[in-house]
Structures are given as structure tokens and as C-alpha cells.
Amino acid sequence: MNSFNPSFLSIDQVQGQYLGKEKTVNSSPKINSGQESFSSILDKAQELAKRNEPLKFSKHATARLNDRNIEISKDQLERLNQGKIQAGEKGINESLILVDSLAFIVNIPNNTVVTAMNQEDSSDSKVFTNIDGAVIA
Template identity: 35%
Template sequence: MLVGHLAASRPGPVQGRRTYPASSDGGTAAVSESEKSFRTLLEEARLKFSHHAAQRLEQRGIRFQPEQLDRIASAIDQAEAKGAKDSLVLYRDVAMIVNVPNRTVVTALDGTSMREHVFTQIDSAVVVG
């Protein structure tokens, strides 16, 4: 179980549903307000998540709040200023491998998954305080 500001459980009840266009063929899909806002945050963030990383976060029940994403993005700014290319970013009980020039989280692991795990092909590590 993750501790701190990270949610390890499923979100509470959805406050309402809206219909948003799902495809160019005119189809629609019901998307909750919370799902839409989280998607919007990810799209607007100074940080991107690869498909693989997004799947890992979802599988492990890890969700970041906007201020947490800002702190992680600021840590990546610091790594970039030092010339980092591929960084291990540690935030609370989550480890992420980030491609710094593309500002993309390539993969993510929670505390349980990173035990006895060897991280390779990184040139730096950033601990987010």
C-alpha cells in the first residue's frame, strides 16, 4: 500500500457523467468528470507518460495530484539543467524512469515492485523531496 499523497485505492463515486466524442466517426463515450480532468492534467502537464508507464500506474493504483506532477516536473527540470538524459526519479514510494529530453516517463514502479530491482541504462537519479 502506498502512503502519503498517493492514492492506492480506487477513486470514490463519480459525481456525474458527460458524453465526449470518442472518435472522428461521430461515436461517443461516457467519461466521468474525474477521468476527464486527470486526462486534461496529463495532457497539459510539463510531463508526459508513455503508454507503458500509464498502464503500470493504472495497474498499481497510482494517481498523482497536480501539485505532485509539478514537483516531479521541477525535479526533471533540475536533471535537465545538469545534462541528464535518462533519469531514475524517486518520488515517495514510486520510482520512474524518465527520458529527460522528451520529458516522458517511460516506466513506473511502486515500492513493492522496486524491491531487489536493478535499474540500468540511466545516467542520473533524482530524489524528489
């Protein structure tokens, strides 16, 4: 009668022995600490996608643009978007972005223009509050 030899506990161990790569029973897979986790890669991809979204204009900002007869050219809108990207890269949450003679307050995390004004309009206050950074675009 053949006796059972319990020296091999798994197929991986037998395979490892014959292929020259022995594995131990209690070995756990090694994680390369130099690699990024899926979660961090996903977060970066979402941030990049949000960064490239076009700006939204709040109802208040739209009303201010209409009230003050401010028209934004395609070039100015593009520069405003670039200013938003720069502000986001610096960690700014509420930014004053200056484009030519126009001033915009932009909520960076929400990707939204909160208000807008023409710098040359003397009837408006030139004081900006509740911002944590400014960009000249």
C-alpha cells in the same frame, strides 16, 4: 568646365568627413564577440520552453500506473516536473526520479515518463538500468 574629384568614393566617406567619423572603403562591420548569436539565443529559448512543458506519459508508463494502482497527486506531479528540470540542468538524459514512495524513469530530452513503479511494492524488481542519473524530488 568642372573636373570630377575622385577623392570621395562614397556618401558614407563624405558624411564621415563632415561629421568627424571617417570610414575607409574596405572596412567591414565589426562584430562584438561578447554578444550571443541569434541561433544560440533561439536554442536557449526553445530549451527553456521545453523545460517548462508538462511531462508526457508513455503508453507503457500509463499502463504501469494503472496496473499498479498508482495515483499521482498534483503536488507529486509538480515535484516530478521539478525533478525533470533539475535532471535536465545537470545534463542527464535518462533519469530515475524518486517522489515519495514512487519511482519514475524519465527520458529528459523527450520530456516523457517511460515507466513508473511504487517502491513499496515487493513484487517488482528494485533494479534500474539504462539511467545516467537520479533525482530525489
